[in-house]
Structure formats: structure tokens, C-alpha cells
Amino acid sequence: MLSPQATRRTLAVVLGMAAFGGFSPGVTAFGAGGYASSNAGIANTQVSHPDPSVSRTCPTADWLRDPSLCSPAPGRWSRFGNDRSESDLQVDPTNPNHLVGLSKIFWSPKDYVFNLEWYDSEDGGSTWTMGLLPGYDTAAAPWADTTDPTLAFDSQGNLYALVLAFNFVIEPNGSHNWSVGQTEPLHLNDAIYLSRSLKGRDRVGRTWQAPIQIAAYNSAGLGVTADKQWVAADLYGTHPGSVYMSWILLDGASFSGQDVFSRWDENSQTFTPARAVTSFTSPHLNGDPYVLTGPEGNLYFSYDNLPPKNQYGTSSFQVMVSHDNGQTFSAPGQPIDSTIANQSGQSLPDTYRDGTPYTITVNPVSHELLMAYEAFGTTSPQRSQWLVRSADEGRSWSTPVQVDDPIIGDAAAETTQAKIAAAASGIFAVAFYDRRLTCPADDPLAADAGLPDRCIDVTIQFYNADGSARGGNQRVTQESWDPNINPAFPGGLGSSTTFIGDYFGDAMTTTKKGTFAHLLFVSTSPTLQAGGFPDGGLVPPYQQQVYATVPAP
Numbered sequence: 001m002l003s004p005q006a007t008r009r010t011l012a013v014v015l016g017m018a019a020f021g022g023f024s025p026g027v028t029a030f031g032a033g034g035y036a037s038s039n040a041g042i043a044n045t046q047v048s049h050p051d052p053s054v055s056r057t058c059p060t061a062d063w064l065r066d067p068s069l070c071s072p073a074p075g076r077w078s079r080f081g082n083d084r085s086e087s088d089l090q091v092d093p094t095n096p097n098h099l100v101g102l103s104k105i106f107w108s109p110k111d112y113v114f115n116l117e118w119y120d121s122e123d124g125g126s127t128w129t130m131g132l133l134p135g136y137d138t139a140a141a142p143w144a145d146t147t148d149p150t151l152a153f154d155s156q157g158n159l160y161a162l163v164l165a166f167n168f169v170i171e172p173n174g175s176h177n178w179s180v181g182q183t184e185p186l187h188l189n190d191a192i193y194l195s196r197s198l199k200g201r202d203r204v205g206r207t208w209q210a211p212i213q214i215a216a217y218n219s220a221g222l223g224v225t226a227d228k229q230w231v232a233a234d235l236y237g238t239h240p241g242s243v244y245m246s247w248i249l250l251d252g253a254s255f256s257g258q259d260v261f262s263r264w265d266e267n268s269q270t271f272t273p274a275r276a277v278t279s280f281t282s283p284h285l286n287g288d289p290y291v292l293t294g295p296e297g298n299l300y301f302s303y304d305n306l307p308p309k310n311q312y313g314t315s316s317f318q319v320m321v322s323h324d325n326g327q328t329f330s331a332p333g334q335p336i337d338s339t340i341a342n343q344s345g346q347s348l349p350d351t352y353r354d355g356t357p358y359t360i361t362v363n364p365v366s367h368e369l370l371m372a373y374e375a376f377g378t379t380s381p382q383r384s385q386w387l388v389r390s391a392d393e394g395r396s397w398s399t400p401v402q403v404d405d406p407i408i409g410d411a412a413a414e415t416t417q418a419k420i421a422a423a424a425s426g427i428f429a430v431a432f433y434d435r436r437l438t439c440p441a442d443d444p445l446a447a448d449a450g451l452p453d454r455c456i457d458v459t460i461q462f463y464n465a466d467g468s469a470r471g472g473n474q475r476v477t478q479e480s481w482d483p484n485i486n487p488a489f490p491g492g493l494g495s496s497t498t499f500i501g502d503y504f505g506d507a508m509t510t511t512k513k514g515t516f517a518h519l520l521f522v523s524t525s526p527t528l529q530a531g532g533f534p535d536g537g538l539v540p541p542y543q544q545q546v547y548a549t550v551p552a553p
Helices: 004-020
Strands: 084-091 099-108 113-121 129-132 145-147 151-153 159-166 190-197 212-217 224-233 242-251 256-265 285-293 299-306 313-322 336-340 358-362 369-376 383-390 415-422 428-434 457-463 469-475 505-511 514-523 544-551
Touching (some): 084 151, 084 514, 084 544, 099 151, 099 514, 099 544, 159 224, 159 242, 190 242, 299 358, 369 415, 369 428, 383 415, 383 428, 415 505, 428 514, 457 514
Parallel strands (some): 224 285, 336 369
Antiparallel strands (some): 299 313
16 A cells, blocks of 8 residues: 555646646556566677778878877777767668668777767678768868768659767867867868768768758857758658758857758758757757758748757747748747756766757658647656657647656656657657666666666657557667667766767658657667777777667557
């Protein structure tokens, strides 16, 4: 029998969930304890590993002023990369067995130095080839980092990646200096580029055209800089040759931001000037823009309204639609209000920062917009994932329904970084990181073994096109993994906040065999470390990219 205090706590959780409009669809699907074994038959394939063709020598560059990073060899530098986190994954619409992923590859996790690595499979994810996304570490463009992996296929099978390249200075003491105009090339702090892998000219996903610069910014720190870019393409063949690009313009002085848009035309080889399509909303900022297309020819632009940096508070998510291929956008539709955590201590007892707080796609059958988003501090678990749908282009939304199972009596329980995808059958799914299970007995951090609310699994929830659940929350990972093993540090040496990525990759397919979700995610599982070796002052296990395919129930 519950104590009066436990009864009140449970009632408060139930009332909190009722305020959001619904319970998890999967509470009874597997029964008590059923979640842990619901991963039966789901293979976890290690995609990333050291490869002699994927390497970067510690550079002699004006942005790198700390000699201890490179020497005595290997210093903190890993020539073949050790950690790999944050990813995107897309399936070729002309060949469902062709999958392409993109993630960060870290040369020095402690200094937050990385590039983008592609992964290509031509046999449905059984085997993978990898390589560096080319053109960003040359004499003409010696960028320190390339970041925020995002990919898009068009209906013809052409593949596009929108890349944020940026510079900062690693000072002799290992600290990061983001002051304006310190580094070459041309004293730029960052730029937006479009990389293309074109059918008939490239082996799509493996060879790439030279990057095209879309925008460049000469200031960062307290100036204006770009971040969180995203790309979409003409997936349904309604606007051939069109590629859609979005990113944030951040004002460092006020920490406010607005989202911008540009369109590349593959036929004319031109792009439209980047223009702001949202407005500053201080003290909040417009961030995390997504561009996505619908089967009727619509182009959607979504964004969030975030609180000031490092503050807990309310946020909202909105969508605009264009009926003329991005020439104009509608007024924003109904905001979806929520709460988010701050960026300091938000994932205690872990130290990783939270990722992108929402995800959105279009259902190709119902033409509905589908959005999953996080709520923090008012639900159980304390960070939870919620689903809404819109049948009127984002002007209004359905009542929110909780995606993850409620966790009663565990104040530190959380889920994070939801990703949503939809298949040609109309079935869709939301995948997310999940801390409900205790750390495994073989956790390389012995102090974490058996402890709750530290280790992470990937969970997925499937839905029918009408939003009804197909089964319950299903575990994807074969072993919970510890995010506290060899993490990256966005703030560099001496910082405390760590990094597992701000999002991970997902896609869906429907074939004669059924409907499947395809996931590309991070893991430090010691059983997924083939080829790993000590390097850069670290020893395995590292953050690896792992692929799984899950059949819809």
C-alpha cells in the first residue's frame, strides 16, 4: 500500500499528465519489466570505427595556439578520431537499401575539435563505408570545425548536406577564444556551405562536389554568428532542383536570434540571398529551424522560441507554410507551449547538455504535420516527450499525448532528444534517449554500475496514421550505455558540461517486407568498440555511431 506521501506524489503526477492531455500509449503494452526485454531480435550494428582513409593530422594553424594539444605525440589529438556523436540519417527514395548517415568525428573531444564523417550503406544497413565530408580542411579553407550534420535526398536521388564551418582560437592554456576576426581564412568566424553528391556525377553518399558557400559571417562571440542549420530538398518531385536551407542568426550581445532561409536551385546553380523569416522576440530567441516538404508541394518552416541562455522557463514551437516554393511564408500558426530545462545541471546526475527540444515531419499519407517535443519539470519523467498533430498546416494542433511511459517515484528520470519520422505506409514513429534502466553490470565506469538515471537506451514508439499507438514503448539498444565515458566538452579544457550530440538520426521505409524505422545513434557500449585503440590520451570505449532497424509492430 502506498504511503499518504506517495499517494499524494502519484496523484500530483497523474494530474500533471492530465493537464497535458493524455497518458503514454505504451504503459500496458509490455507490462511491468517488459520494456527491458522488448529489444529481442533488434540488431545493433557498429557503424563507426578507425579507418586509415579517415584521418586528420594535428594542424599547424593560427587557431591552434596550445602546443600541448599536438605534442608530445599524440597529446590530446587523435589522428583517426575517437568519439563520434550527433548524427543524421536519410534513405534514398530511389533505393530503400541505400542509407546515408553523417556525424561528428572528434579529433580532440576535450578541446571540442571535430569534422563531419559520412557513412554509406548500399545493402540496407548490413555493411557501411565511411569517409570525411571533403572540402573543409584545405589550404584555401582551413576551418577548425565543421558541424551540425544534416542531410536531404531529393526525389531523383541527389543528396545534399548543409554545413556550418567555424573557427575559434584554442589559446596556449587550452581555453577557447571566440573574439571577432582572430583567424583565417579571411578572418571569418563561420560560414554556411552546401555540399552535394549528385546522381550521374558522383557515387551518391561517397563522393561529393566542392562545397558552395551560401553565407559567411565575420563576427562571433559578441557579434552575429550562424548556428543550427538544416536542409531539405524536393522529396516529392513538385519543385525539381529545389533545395531548402535554414539556420539561426545569433546576436551574442543580447543572446537573441532570428531564423533565416535560402533556396538553392540545382538547375540554374544559384541560390537566393539569405533572408530573415522570423523576428527577434527578446528575451526569448527564435532557434532550431527546420525546413521540410509535403507531398502536396508545401514547404514548411518550423522554429522554437527559447528562453535566454542558461535559464529554465517556458518555450514554444511554431510552423509557417509556403505555397510558392519559399518566395513567401504565412504568419506563424498556433504556438505549442512547453517548458524546457536550462543548460547547466539539467541532466543530473549526468552532465550532458540537452539537445534540440523538438522534432517535426510530414506524414506522406495523411499530409498531417507531426511534432514531438519535450516538457521539463511538470511531468513524469521530469523531462518527457509529447506528440501533437496538425491537419491544417500548423494553424492548430491536436491535444498533446505523452510518448514516453510515465515513471512514478523517480525524480531524476528523463527522456530526451526525440526524433520523429514517417513512412510511405502512413505509419510513423518517435524515437528518443531514455534513462529508465539501471546501468549494466559491465559498465566501464564501475562506480555507475547498477545505478539508476545515469545510463541511456534508445526507445521507439510507433503510431498509425490516425495517431493511435501501435504497441508500446520498445527498447532498441541491446545494452544501456554510459554518457559519462570519454565525453566531449563544448567549453574545452576545464569545462564541466559534456556532449552526446544534440540529436540523432532516424528515417523510415515501407517495402514489401513491411514498415521499418532506421536509427543512427551514439553508444559507449563496450561491446560496440571494434577497432578502437588508445589514442589522444583516451582509451576505449568511445562514443560510437550505431545503426538499428526496427520493424513496426
